[in-house]
Amino acid sequence: MNLTTILKQTAAENLLHLYQVNIQPEQVLVNATKPEFEGDYTIVLFAFVKQLGKSPEVVGNELGTAMQKALPTIITSYNIVKGFLNFTISNDYWLELIKNTNPNNLIPPITNQQKIMVEYSSPNTNKPLHLGHLRNNFLGWSIAEILKLQGHEVVKTCIVNDRGIHICKSMIAWQLFAHGATPSSTNKKGDHFVGDYYVKYNDAFKAEVAGLVAGGMTQELAEKEASIFKAAQEMLLKWEQGDAATLDLWKRMNEWVYEGFEVTYKKIGSDFVKTYYESNTYLLGKELVEEGLAKKVFYQKEDSSVWIDLTGDGLDEKIVRRKDGTSVYMTQDIGLAQLKQKEFNNDASIYVVGDEQNYHFKVLKLICQKLQLPAADGIYHLSYGMVELPTGKMKSREGTVVDADDLVDAMIAISKEKTEALGKVSDFTTDQLTELYNTIGLGALKFFLLRVDPKKKMIFNPEESIDFHGFTGPFIQYTHARIKSILRKTGVTVSITNNELLPLEKQLAIELSTFPAIINEAAENLDPSKVAIFAFNLAKLFNTFYAEHSIANAESETKKQVRIQLGILTAATLQKSMSVLGIAVPEQM
RNA sequence: GGUUCGGUAGCUCAGCUGGAUAGAGCGUCAUCCUUCUAAGAUGAGGGCCAUUGGUUCGAAUCCAAUCCGAAUCACCA
Numbered sequence: 001m002n003l004t005t006i007l008k009q010t011a012a013e014n015l016l017h018l019y020q021v022n023i024q025p026e027q028v029l030v031n032a033t034k035p036e037f038e039g040d041y042t043i044v045l046f047a048f049v050k051q052l053g054k055s056p057e058v059v060g061n062e063l064g065t066a067m068q069k070a071l072p073t074i075i076t077s078y079n080i081v082k083g084f085l086n087f088t089i090s091n092d093y094w095l096e097l098i099k100n101t102n103p104n105n106l107i108p109p110i111t112n113q114q115k116i117m118v119e120y121s122s123p124n125t126n127k128p129l130h131l132g133h134l135r136n137n138f139l140g141w142s143i144a145e146i147l148k149l150q151g152h153e154v155v156k157t158c159i160v161n162d163r164g165i166h167i168c169k170s171m172i173a174w175q176l177f178a179h180g181a182t183p184s185s186t187n188k189k190g191d192h193f194v195g196d197y198y199v200k201y202n203d204a205f206k207a208e209v210a211g212l213v214a215g216g217m218t219q220e221l222a223e224k225e226a227s228i229f230k231a232a233q234e235m236l237l238k239w240e241q242g243d244a245a246t247l248d249l250w251k252r253m254n255e256w257v258y259e260g261f262e263v264t265y266k267k268i269g270s271d272f273v274k275t276y277y278e279s280n281t282y283l284l285g286k287e288l289v290e291e292g293l294a295k296k297v298f299y300q301k302e303d304s305s306v307w308i309d310l311t312g313d314g315l316d317e318k319i320v321r322r323k324d325g326t327s328v329y330m331t332q333d334i335g336l337a338q339l340k341q342k343e344f345n346n347d348a349s350i351y352v353v354g355d356e357q358n359y360h361f362k363v364l365k366l367i368c369q370k371l372q373l374p375a376a377d378g379i380y381h382l383s384y385g386m387v388e389l390p391t392g393k394m395k396s397r398e399g400t401v402v403d404a405d406d407l408v409d410a411m412i413a414i415s416k417e418k419t420e421a422l423g424k425v426s427d428f429t430t431d432q433l434t435e436l437y438n439t440i441g442l443g444a445l446k447f448f449l450l451r452v453d454p455k456k457k458m459i460f461n462p463e464e465s466i467d468f469h470g471f472t473g474p475f476i477q478y479t480h481a482r483i484k485s486i487l488r489k490t491g492v493t494v495s496i497t498n499n500e501l502l503p504l505e506k507q508l509a510i511e512l513s514t515f516p517a518i519i520n521e522a523a524e525n526l527d528p529s530k531v532a533i534f535a536f537n538l539a540k541l542f543n544t545f546y547a548e549h550s551i552a553n554a555e556s557e558t559k560k561q562v563r564i565q566l567g568i569l570t571a572a573t574l575q576k577s578m579s580v581l582g583i584a585v586p587e588q589m
Numbered sequence: 590g591g592u593u594c595g596g597u598a599g600c601u602c603a604g605c606u607g608g609a610u611a612g613a614g615c616g617u618c619a620u621c622c623u624u625c626u627a628a629g630a631u632g633a634g635g636g637c638c639a640u641u642g643g644u645u646c647g648a649a650u651c652c653a654a655u656c657c658g659a660a661u662c663a664c665c666a
Contacts, residue, residue: 026606044639166652359661385594385595419628478628483626513648533603543629544630546625589626
């Protein structure tokens with residue numbers, strides 16, 4: 001059990017015993033003691049003092065004495081400053097902890113294991129992936145791994161948005177301007193190739209609209225009347241009618257895109273157990289509409305469109321079936337939720353989707369609950385903020401996007417440059433070097449996107465934002481490599497025996513012991529940044545320790561043994577933390 | 590207009606279930622490689638925690654109002 005938990009429980013028990021007050025362990029506030037005071041852990045007394053009607057000194061003394069008696073092997077002494085009861089924890093406790101922690105099994109599996117689905121990535125097939133997709137992919141992959149580490153069974157899925165007007169736009173532009181060109185004939189990556197035609201469509205569209213406006217038409221009307229837009233609409237209609245030639249072109253162009261995506265996914269490490277295609281799912285949910293009508297969850301208007309009234313839940317009315325009988329986005333999503341549940345029998349489902357869809361997912365969950373679909377309560381939206389450039393928002397239509405492939409390649413190139421400049425890996429083979437550059441470049445990028453709170457929007461400055469020093473992936477990778485280098489020289493631990501821990505040694509032990517709690521926190525909040533911040537703090541602490549104390553040339557053999565073990569545990573904890581962020585840590589760099 | 594989310598150092602961000610003197614990184618300045626990896630460490634400087642009021646022994650944290658920014662409130666997906 002976690003020491004904080006032990007202290008909370010013991011405090012609650014003794015308060016009950018001493019004063020007959022019933023205080024839940026969770027209500028006891030236990031903090032790490034601030035460095036300027038003596039002690040390791042602090043109980044804040046103010047909360048109880050009031051209802052006990054005694055001074056903090058009296059309560060502190062009585063509680064301190066009682067707790068020391070209750071935990072004689074853990075608490076060596078206590079002191080009281082104002083309303084703070086500070087405990088000093090025994091060296092033996094920390095030594096035992098260091099000794100008994102298994103570097104290969106740092107996280108004890110939780111008791112209520114669930115089957116959890118994580119849907120992420122969700123690309124459109126009319127353009128390549130960009131920076132925003134990277135944030136999505138890294139977040140989704142990471143939260144899945146964090147849940148796995150806790151012991152859950154996780155199913156990663158992806159819904160590909162492969163139909164609709166935006167695809168038709170690329171298709172029309174290809175028909176008009178490509179003259180039969182293909183990715184292989186132009187030697188272009190398939191998704192980029194198709195994306196280029198999406199941009200070409202928009203250029204042509206804008207030019208045509210401008211011409212119409214110059215001829216006296218209003219902007220609004222011109223946008224509707226532009227022939228290229230009409231052609232795209234017509235194509236969508238043909239697609240829906242199953243026109244063979246249209247479907248053929250659609251399949252062909254989507255194939256190009258998938259080939260491109262596969263390369264990118266492989267490079268950034270995204271993987272999926274199951275991929276759903278919207279072209280197969282967009283008609284789902286129709287039976288659910290009938291079911292909802294029967295259950296009186298939905299109601300029908302005179303024009304025969306079907307709605308749900310959510311005003312009682314503080315939301316609006318929402319349409320779930322058009323008057324022409326076709327389903328809307330929401331209907332599809334309800335249908336897909338049901339399908340996924342049937343196929344995988346999951347307990348919970350996490351959707352990694354941008355925060356512009358917060359409302360949509362709130363409604364989705366509500367409707368699923370009202371329809372009493374299984375696992376409806378387990379729907380969570382991992383909502384993340386937009387990635388913006390210093391110049392403002394990215395717009396793929398205008399070509400002001402940071403392309404995912406370009407960015408990844410640039411990061412790898414920078415890591416190569418920096419590594420070569422340092423000249424520490426002259427003994428690496430060419431293959432090892434390539435792998436190292438990938439590891440560092442991608443590590444920097446992933447860490448940069450994962451280290452901030454997902455729900456906040458973030459600003460990405462290509463020139464200044466990516467660094468290899470400080471609060472970065474490479475800093476942690478470097479710390480890991482550094483520890484491994486030392487361990488290669490010192491060998492493994494033989495035995496750990498009694499000795500006094502120096503302040504930095506103890507701090508490391510304390511920091512290491514919080515890892516499981518950090519993982520829980522990250523899982524509960526669907527927030528990998530907690531892990532990123534933890535890994536950084538741990539690495540920083542180790543580096544301070546390293547600068548202060550020698551491992552190989554420790555003052556004594558017993559000291560050396562303890563420090564080797566601390567090194568082993570730190571390396572393992574860093575490795576594990578980074579691995580759930582999707583970042584590898586090298587043995588040498 | 591309604592709803593939701595945000596505003597903390599020059600910049601990028603932690604801290605937000607109320608607790609001791611508000612923290613990192615980058616950038617600036619100054620130190621430290623005949624000793625385990627200097628992608629490192631140490632120190633200095635940098636703050637009316639958007640504003641105003643309230644609750645409290647105690648507020649960056651909770652409540653209210655105001656100001657600024659974003660998203661959303663589609664028979665688009």
